[in-house]
Amino acid sequence: MNKLLEKDVYEMLLKYFGRSTAEIYLYSHKDKSDDFIILSLTELLTKYLGEEKAMEELNKLKNDL
């Protein structure tokens, strides 16, 4: 995961799911590719935030790629 994406993923996960969840995510995904991160976040965010909000957040993250 690139550093810019890592920072923004952390901020986004912190906002919606809390600090520990954000830290667990980054630790578990530190060796994963950017594409994998986006795919996993698409599933996670769509399930909990709904499709519209998930797309809104993911579009912000895609700017980091």
Added chain:
Amino acid sequence: MKTRISLFIFAFILVSIAYIFEAEKQTFLNQILFLIFPVFAVLTGILAVKIYGLKSIAGKSLLAMTLGIACWAIGGIIWCAYALLNIDPFPSIADVFFLLGYLLVLLGLYMEFKKAQIQLSQLKKSTIILGLLITFVLTVIVFYFGIYMAYDSSVGFLENVVAMSYGIADLILIIGSLFALLMTRAYRGGKFSEFWMIVIAVFVLNLAADILFAIFSVPYTENAKPYIYIDLLWIAGYLLFAYGMLDNYFHIKAIRKRIKNQ
């Protein structure tokens, strides 16, 4: 999840039975029952705040809402203590806690509203018109029963100010319901929207209870039946709040498990 819902419904049925089949006057048991639920709601709120942590807006907003419920719980405890000592609990320090609770709950909702970055311009015109119409009708009802009817020329200035303040607090609940409604829309289709639906239900129950209390405050404070059944609306509200907080807690637990398994 189904087990959790069943447990909450079962708890509510048990309380309702205790209220309906108890002696003519409100008993010590009923007063204790009335206090268990807000305390339980606060405990579940603490659990939810803990899992989010205070570094996140979600944790801070849930904390504000939990502190609001805690104020209502403290107010309830003071109210019951006065009642048990045969002292008129209205107006009293309990009212300070009750009224402060509304402000804290609204603060929590406002923080969430800001976090969701809701663009009002994205809403359909029909949704805005319907929302404004419902708000207007509720505001008129609350203004009439909670503020206008709350004024009693036979009692003192302080008592009138406190009684009318509850009407103003109910207007806060209406604003809060609007925030929650917008949040439900923002997270449409997602699991988090369910929490905001629960919050709306909590506010509607509280609003109904507050309006009924404003209309029947005299027989209610005399512990007469069926007026004390108003308590059941507040209890249902506390139970729903606790359910919502637990739901939030278990969502985060599930998310962490899912992340670890990826």
